[in-house]
Amino acid sequence: MLVLKILISVAVLLAAAEAAKRSPFWGAVIVSLPLTSMLAMAWLYWDTRDAARVSAFARDIFYLVPPSLLFFLPFLFESRSHWPFWLNFAVGAALAASGMLGMRFVLK
Incomplete structure (x- = not known):
């Protein structure tokens, strides 16, 4: 499987x-x-048959989508910054990770 x-x-x-x-x-x-989320939710339900667990997973995804959008900010400003791709990628990943960690503390 x-x-x-x-x-x-x-x-x-x-x-x-x-x-x-x-x-x-x-x-x-x-x-x-939300293809990744859809696949992960389908696989989680397939493996566990636990609708409550899938629901909790979906709730967490819902709250983590907004901070994950921070990943795209450096790419939106690339025309002004002219940063190399991998620098945009790294900065975006750091922004998204920071936002997600911040959201974790907000939700607790």
Whole structure:
């Protein structure tokens, strides 16, 4: 079953990457869907049959989406900053991680 989960998950990610090569807009549409969350929730329910656990997982995802959007800020300002891709990536990851840690403390 693990191999099937991996194959389905990889297929979704590859489809999104291929769509982005052809059209950044349609690639963004696919990626903006909560595909990872949907897959993870489906796999969690499949493995546990525990709707309450899936519900708690969905609640946590809901609260963590806003701070995860901080990842994109450096890329939005790239035209002014002219930072290299990996610097934007690292700064975005640090911003998102900081936001998520902050949200963890807010929710406790």
